[in-house]
Amino acid sequence: MALKLIVKTSVLMLFSIFFSVSSATEKLTVVFGGKLAPWVISDTNEGIIIDLLKATMQPLGYKIEPLYLPYARRVNVYKAGGIDIVSDMNMNTINEHNLEGFFSDTAYTYENLAFSLHKNQFKFTQLTDLKKHSLLSWQDAGIHLGEAYAKMANNHPSYSETFDQLVQVKMLFLEKFDVVQMDAHIFDYYRAQIINAGKIDAAQQVDRFGLFGASPNGFLFQSEVLRDKFKPVTTY
Template sequence: MSRHYRLLPAVLLSLYPTLAAAQVLNVAFGESLEPYVMPQQASGIEVEIIREALRAEGLGMQPVFMAQKRLPLALKNPRIDAIATIRPDSGLKAAYSEPYVYYEDVAVTLRSRNLQLREVAELGKYSISAFPLATQYLGAEFARMAANNPRYGETGNQVDQNRLLYRHLIDVVVADQRIFKYMNQRVVSDFREVVQPVSYHLLFEKLPYRVAFRSAALRDRFNRGLATLNGNGLYQQILNRFQYADSVD
């Protein structure tokens, strides 16, 4: 065989990088953030957005799931290339991407109780179950309220928040609205329990989250891939796949 023909595959791979073996990045995700992160399916809103943004740049992704509180420390492991669901104010020194997902945290109460919540400080009168590290993410006023509220607690198993609320064991759940609605599905399917009508109190601003990369060059490629997803409509398609109703009127 001519040496020119032997060289042809290498030439093609250099011209078309997607034909070559893609570089695979190990990306750390929190393990209890359904529907944003769904470890058993290796899927979810965030997993799919990051996977597709990297794919658009010819990169692969291997998700690594860990406890939410361990995420800021994940880059200490040299095998981890990036961390999802993080913000620059976490204190972690890294190459941060553009925002790729927004969480809409709300206070949730039983509609039957007709509680009126207009300010964060008013939460101090009630028993609360919040998501992990909520006091770091929801602002100084929320942190002060939590510090002075002996009935404030956090849980990483967020389906428990819904169950405690419906059993009248807590007054308020603080959670992302998508997560709360998804957990309603699990209350019914996993525990055969009844969900009840709730009220959503919009006390918090939407929070943008970024990917923290070890490498600025990989961060830049992710940003380009994210722009591609927004431009071709795939970003919105991913969000639409993970829409959940309240299950009750």
Template structure:
């Protein structure tokens, strides 16, 4: 047997032993990412708060993130067909099967936003249906934002969800809806983008209706999930985690 064949056999045996022991091998990971949720994931630049955190946490164990940008409605399908190795911005409420969830890596602060000129007073979920407000939210908001919001959305004949959050923000400024529901940093980011593209902004009122939503990464491979958790812990301990957030939000 030649030297090259011996090396190949040894590597195969080592790889098999590592897999049997639950030790991951450095991998290129195709991960499903929601498009148009800046500043968390900025597809055109292949960066963002969540992308940078996940990329650097995976790199701690030598893994490489390959983002696969998809509409929210296709993420679950791509995961089920094993076209991706996992999905970012997930949690147990989304009903994903055959996955291993990481520790929470990002937290969203979802709010309701209305135009100040409408003088809306929305302090409780039931105000949405009582005032017959037209509401535009992000996909699966009814699943993610709690039972009270789900009930309010169900009771409202004027509730919708759309994946394009720039359009969501514009619909508010164009006075097509009374209230938009989304993460506050996403609202701020797309308000600036709408203004750059010529839209006229207006004063808004922010309604703090929701507790924070904690998101995780869903991995198909448990060992890689463990590697990610270790990398995430290191990012938090050495201060790099907060540096990433500040880079995007403190400008």
């Protein structure tokens, strides 16, 4: 009986070791932008993009290990290796940064708008109208949004980009910039946070201008096998 117990115990230990190793190899390190709520909420490891990736990959036995970085750094870290997936990719960004990997195609879409304070009564009908006013955008927008946007940004006398989109919203209501350019959901999320904090008057009316069109995005995978397994049930 003692020998049988030893054998059973040894077998169980081997299975335990095997599954522990197997589980460790199933972790996927994924780089996300750090200030993109509600798409990415780093404090709770949740958000639309994270939930989309989890819903697709976790049933296949993969565990998502998120890494939150500013836009420019996330690209450099992916290129350096050791990262399985990077989010917020399109062909403009992939080509400009010479990124190697396998693109998922469109998995979700941002709705980028230009925001200004209503009291200023700005009227924007085309991209070039923005050159008359100070504009704060998000990091790498000049690459990500294509040629027309890049041309406007490169010839703009008062154009800046930041990795922190909470700062964008604050700068608008503090009247440090005339216009901010960002996704509508991100703007609304951070505006609500600022209102709740009560230190900045963010309740005043704003105007929204749809000058940029939809911004389709997806994931870039190091592995073609993993990319082929990624089949989101829903595209956001």
